[in-house]
Amino acid sequence: MGVKYGMAEMKTAIGLMSGTSMDGIDVALVRTDGRDRVERGPALGIAYDPKFRDRLKQALEDAKSVTHRDERPGSLAAVEKDLTLRHAEAVRNFLSKNNLQSADVDVIGFHGQTVLHRPDEALTVQLGDGALLAREIGIAVVHDMRANDMVHGGQGAPLIPVYHAALTAGLPAHLHSERPVVFVNIGGISNLTFVGTGGKIVAYDSGPGNTLIDQWVEAHAGIPYDQGGMIASEGRVLADLTERYLANPFFAGPKRRSLDRNDFLPPSGADASLEDGARTLAHVTAAAILKSSKHLPERPGTYVICGGGRLNRIIMRDLSDLASAEQAAVISAEEAGLDGDAMEAEAWAYLAVRSLEGLPLTFPGTTGVIKPMTGGVLNLPGTPCVRPLINVSFAGDE
Numbered sequence: 001m002g003v004k005y006g007m008a009e010m011k012t013a014i015g016l017m018s019g020t021s022m023d024g025i026d027v028a029l030v031r032t033d034g035r036d037r038v039e040r041g042p043a044l045g046i047a048y049d050p051k052f053r054d055r056l057k058q059a060l061e062d063a064k065s066v067t068h069r070d071e072r073p074g075s076l077a078a079v080e081k082d083l084t085l086r087h088a089e090a091v092r093n094f095l096s097k098n099n100l101q102s103a104d105v106d107v108i109g110f111h112g113q114t115v116l117h118r119p120d121e122a123l124t125v126q127l128g129d130g131a132l133l134a135r136e137i138g139i140a141v142v143h144d145m146r147a148n149d150m151v152h153g154g155q156g157a158p159l160i161p162v163y164h165a166a167l168t169a170g171l172p173a174h175l176h177s178e179r180p181v182v183f184v185n186i187g188g189i190s191n192l193t194f195v196g197t198g199g200k201i202v203a204y205d206s207g208p209g210n211t212l213i214d215q216w217v218e219a220h221a222g223i224p225y226d227q228g229g230m231i232a233s234e235g236r237v238l239a240d241l242t243e244r245y246l247a248n249p250f251f252a253g254p255k256r257r258s259l260d261r262n263d264f265l266p267p268s269g270a271d272a273s274l275e276d277g278a279r280t281l282a283h284v285t286a287a288a289i290l291k292s293s294k295h296l297p298e299r300p301g302t303y304v305i306c307g308g309g310r311l312n313r314i315i316m317r318d319l320s321d322l323a324s325a326e327q328a329a330v331i332s333a334e335e336a337g338l339d340g341d342a343m344e345a346e347a348w349a350y351l352a353v354r355s356l357e358g359l360p361l362t363f364p365g366t367t368g369v370i371k372p373m374t375g376g377v378l379n380l381p382g383t384p385c386v387r388p389l390i391n392v393s394f395a396g397d398e
Contacts, residue, residue, distance in 0.1 A: 008033035011106040011356070014094065014139075015349030016087050018113045020188025020261050021210055021308060022056045023224065024048045025087060027094045028345035029105075034353035038166050043342035044094045052086070053224075055079050056113060059127065060261065063115035069125050069147060076115070080127040083113055087128070088136035102138040109352030110143040111344075117260040119155040130379040141379045142352040145361055148375030154367035157258035160185065161203035161366045162354070163347035164193040171304075171336055179301025179328075182293065184319075185344065186210060186309025189259050190289055193366075194296045202297060203366040204256035207288030208245070208264040210309050212281045215266040220274045226282075229314035235279030241271055245284045251291050255368070285309060286318035290326075299326060306333045306340040352376070 010031050017026045025048075029041035048056070055075065062074030072080060087110065095101065112128025130143035146156035164183040168176055175181055176197065183193040190209035194202040213232075214225045226232055245264065250257070267277060293300065303323055309315050310332045320330040333340030351361050360372035 008035055011353045013107045013349035013353050014105055015109040015345040017111045017345040017348055022053055025090045026345040027090050028342040030346050030349045032350050032353050034357045034359055036166055036169055042098050046090045059115045063125055066116055066125055080129055083127050084129040084132045088133055091137045105139050107352045107356055108139050108141045109348035110141050111348050119258050122150040124150055124156045130377055134379040134381045138381045142355045142376040144377040145351055145375050149362040149367050149369050149373050152369050152373050154362055154369030155258040158191040158203050159361055160347040161193040161201050163350045165195050165201050168195045175302045180298050181302050182300040183304050184289055186307040201365055205259045206292035209285055211261055212266050216277050216281055226278050229312040231275055232278040232282040232314040235275030237283045238272055238276055238280045241280045242284055246287055282314040283318050285315050290322045300328055303330045304333055304336050306343045310340050
């Protein structure tokens with residue numbers, strides 16, 4: 001449980017992430033004061049079975065009719081319960097593997113599964129019953145951390161930048177002392193976090209990540225993703241198809257906005273062969289990151305790549321080639337001494353502690369919120385589901 005470390009109390013937190021790729025649950029433990037002290041612990045990934053992934057895909061369709069984040073039409077209520085119970089089992093497995101008890105953990109940060117994200121309507125839906133999870137595992141749970149940001153004019157994403165900023169202090173000095181660092185998370189959607197040499201944070205979604213590639217190879221090869229970029233390595237970049245994606249107004253707009261999974265759609269079967277489609281979409285993922293980086297306040301010196309996309313060697317090669325033209329380096333999270341698979345789950349653990357402390361999760365420079373803003377719903381074991389939104393504004397960081 002929490003202990004004092006210097007002036008701030010260190011808490012033990014577990015983060016749970018189920019991303020837009022819908023491939024499974026990431027579990028990670030951190031000890032943190034919710035500020036600049038972070039001790040990273042073990043992590044675990046648990047894959048969804050194919051039938052449950054199909055149910056999540058149907059949930060995306062059923063969610064299109066939602067007009068309020070608490071609505072659960074169609075299959076959503078049943079999927080939410082089953083998703084939550086899978087997360088509870090993931091926590092139990094994690095505790096067992098690491099010889100931990102529920103009493104050793106102060107809080108769980110529960111992301112849930114995003115099935116709808118419409119920032120222009122201040123509407124976001126993450127399936128996940130925080131009260132049920134708290135009762136199942138006997139640990140306090142913080143969930144629904146995006147909503148309060150959107151109530152106050154933010155895009156509801158990305159939330160990870162404040163964690164990236166905390167990690168930057170622990171990076172080797174040569175990576176961040178002279179030129180800014182940019183963390184790039186390539187999940188289903190890609191996003192950037194700029195950490196300036198003076199500590200300034202700017203963040204936003206940068207474009208499609210793995211989603212288009214996953215949808216393409218699943219539709220045309222019957223497999224869930226292009227492992228390591230193997231299919232893409234046999235293809236060529238189609239210039240016309242690339243330009244169709246990069247000409248999207250998203251990249252040129254003066255205001256950065258967060259993306260929904262359906263904002264970019266895969267090409268049709270008539271547009272490319274299997275290999276050329278995979279190769280072109282890998283290039284689009286890399287080119288979108290560099291194109292979106294034009295909106296940063298300074299040119300970065302290092303891109304630290306996190307998320308599943310860093311395992312696609314074609315994406316990484318294209319990123320390196322494009323960044324080298326700007327005298328910038330591209331390295332994986334592991335090369336920076338971090339865990340690129342666990343980082344989002346770690347971030348949700350860190351954010352849960354910040355939420356408990358009433359510290360801001362989002363900032364004008366990360367989501368466009370009107371001022372630094374905390375958020376989240378705290379669920380305590382043994383209490384009824386009352387969904388008490390932590391609706392507290394914060395005039396400034398610590």
